Amino acid sequence: MTDRLGRGLLVAACAYLALLPTNALTSLRSIAFAASAILALGVVAAAAGGRSPRIPWPGRTLTLAIAAWMAWSVASLAWSVHPDLTAGELRREVAWSLFTIVAFYVAAADAGAFRTLVVVALATFALAALAVLGLSVAPSGWDPGRWHAGVGPYSTYVVLVAPLLLTLLAPPPAGFGAGWRARIAGLALLALLLATARRTDNRMVWVALAAAFATASTLGALRWRATLARAPLRWAAPLVALLFVLGVMFVDAVRERAALQFPAHTSVGETLKHDPRLALWDYTADRIGERPLAGYGFGKSILEAELREAMHDPLLSHAHNVFVSQWLQVGAIGLAAFVAMLAALGWRFARFLRSADDTLAVLGLVGISLVAGFVVKNLTDDFFIRSNAKEFWALAAMLLGFGGRLEAAAAARPPAR
Secondary structure, three states, rough: OOHHHHHHHHHHHHHHHHHHOOOOHHHHHHHHHHHHHHHHHHHHHHHHOOOOOOOOOOOHHHHHHHHHHHHHHHHHHOOOOOHHHHHHHHHHHHHHHHHHHHHHHHOOOOOOOOHHHHHHHHHHHHHHHHHHHHHHOOOOOHHHHHHHHHHHHHHHHHHHHHHHHHHHOOOOOOOOOOHHHHHHHHHHHHHHHHHHHHHHOOOHHHHHHHHHHHHHHHHHHHHHHHHHHHHHHHHHHHHHHHHHHHHHHHHHHHHHHHHHHOOOOOOOOHHHOOOOOHHHHHHHHHHHHHHOOOOOOOOOOOOHHHHHHHHHOOOOHHHHHHHHHHHHHHHHHHHHHHHHHHHHHHHHHHHHOOOOOOOHHHHHHHHHHHHHHHHHHHHOOOOOOHHHHHHHHHHHHHHHOOOOOHHHHHHHHHOOO
C-alpha cells in the first residue's frame, strides 16, 4: 500500500511539475496539485505510523524559519488594509506553497525519484522553450500571458531551471554523468535557455543567470580544488565563455530597451538613471515609513490602486523588489523572517556542499545556485508569487528531500574500522 502511495505521489508530482510553467491547462494543473498534496499527506501518515520508512526531518532551523515567515504572514490578516485580498493571497501563496514543499520533499524519496523529477523539469523546459521559439516566428506571435503567465514570470522560470543543467555534468546518483549524451543535452538546453531568455527582452535575467552560474562555478572550484588544480583551463574556459555571452546579451537587451523607450542617442547609463522604478522605490519607502513594523497586510498587490495612481503607470502596481515588497506587506518583522528563511535555506544547502559525500555536495551546489539566481532576479521585481514561487519551492524541496535521505542513510551506517 505504501509503495503504491509513493509511486502515485511521484506520478502526481511529475504531472504538477510539468504543468506548472504553463498558463493554458490550469484545471489539469489543479488536479495534479491536489493529488500530489493528498498522496504526500498519506505517505507522511504511513511513515508516522511505522508502516513505511521514516522521513527525515529537514532541519530545525529551516523548519522554524519557514514557519515563522508563514505564521507572521497569516497574522497580518488581522491588520490588513484589504482583508479579502490578504485572505486570498494567504491561501494561494502560503497554504498552497506549504503543500508544494511537503509534496516534493516527500516525493524525492531516492535517487531514482529525484532524477525522474529532474528529467521532467528539464524536459518541460525544453518543450516550453521550443514553444516560445515556434510561436515567436508564427504570424500570431508569442503571447506570454496566455502560454507562460507573462514575460517576467517566464524569464524567472528560465533562471530557476538553469541550475538543474549542472546535474547533466554531475555523476550519478545526483546527476546523469558527463558522457557525450549528457553534454549534448546540456548544450542544447543551454542554447534554448539563452535564446528564449533573449526573446523576453528582460534585462535582469542576464544578471541573474550570471549570478547563478558564477556561484556554481566558484563554489564548485572551492569544493573540488584538486580537480581544478589538475585541469584549470577545462574548468574556467566554459565559465568565461558563458559569462561573456551573458554580458553581450545584457548589453544588447539594454540597448534595445533604450532604443524603444527613450529618445535617439540616449546612452545606456541615462536609461538606467531614468528607470521609473527609482521613483517607485522612493514612493514605496514613504509608505513603508507609515507602517514600518507590521506593514499593510500580506499580498504583493496590497497597495496596487494607490501605486498605480501615484506613479501614473499601470505596470508599477507593486514594489518591484522582493525585499521591499515584503517590507511593504508584512513590515520589518516579516522582512526579517523572510530573510531568515532564505538564509536558513542557503545554510542547509551549504551543509550539503561541505559534506564529504560528493552526491550531497552536488545537491548543495545546485541549491545554492538556485537561491542565488532567484534572489538576484527579484531585486528589480517580485516574482515570489504564483507559478514562480511554486517552482522555486518544488525544486528546493526535492533537493532537500533527497539530500536529507542521503544524510540519514550516512548517519545510520556504522563507522568504518
